[in-house]
Amino acid sequence: MRIDIISLFPEMFTGPLGHSILKRAQSRGLISVQVTNPRDFTYDKHHIVDDCPFGGGSGMVMKPDPIFRAVESVVSASSASRKRIILMCPSGQVFDQAKARELAGYEQLIFVCGHYEGIDARIREHVVHEAISIGDYVLTGGELPAMVITDAVARMIPGVLGADDGAQQDSFYNGLLEYPQYTRPREFNGWEVPEILLSGDHAKIEKWRQKESLKATLERRPDLMDKVELSSQDYKLLEEIKSEQAGG
Known part of the structure; x- marks a missing residue:
């Protein structure tokens, strides 16, 4: 370009x-x-x-x-x-x-x-x-x-970010805010990295990330939710989030 x-x-x-x-x-x-x-x-x-x-x-x-x-x-x-x-x-x-x-x-x-x-x-x-x-x-x-x-x-141009799906992981790319990211050390000031990210179970990690993305958007930018095309899995995750929030 x-x-x-x-x-x-x-x-x-x-x-x-x-x-x-x-x-x-x-x-x-x-x-x-x-x-x-x-x-x-x-x-x-x-x-x-x-x-x-x-x-x-x-x-x-x-x-x-x-x-x-x-x-x-x-x-x-x-x-x-x-x-x-x-x-x-x-x-x-x-x-x-x-x-x-x-x-x-x-x-x-x-x-x-x-x-x-x-x-x-x-x-x-x-x-x-x-x-x-x-x-x-x-x-x-x-x-x-x-x-x-x-x-x-x-950032949208193929190859600019190196990883093929780099831009797709950014906040707003699919209408949602990005899930939280963590790196080493595993524990800092008594704050632990979520255990699921250390599990090695990629399916569970992806589900956790999508749920956290939905949660962040719902809490910080609820206005974006009306513009996002949600899957049936997303709706299930939203129900989980709302149930947890109600119980908390």
């Missing part, structure tokens, strides 16, 4: 893109990430990318022409047939795991990062395919959301 990011601050991406899973994914050729500065597509000697809003008001608005030319440059630089141009915007669709899986199906993603008081509305109306937000709050710019989405989407 090719990922292009249109940003006034390319330096912000050096750290996140140069470490851990994202670095390894790029080194192995599984993803390619390019950051393009719209200042490079201005024609005036001061490289101005913003101006006062029509109608008055505080702050500055990013001009449409440098953004448009920057997007055109990265679109034409790729032979990908499945492209998606996305505006990072507080008023966009809230990002979730389902959207990460959807975006992972494209060959090229182009993230447009706003700044100041935002981008001229004609970019949203005529250039991008959709707008995405990472939550109901306002950030200084679209750079941090673009990093978040890049990381989440990259």
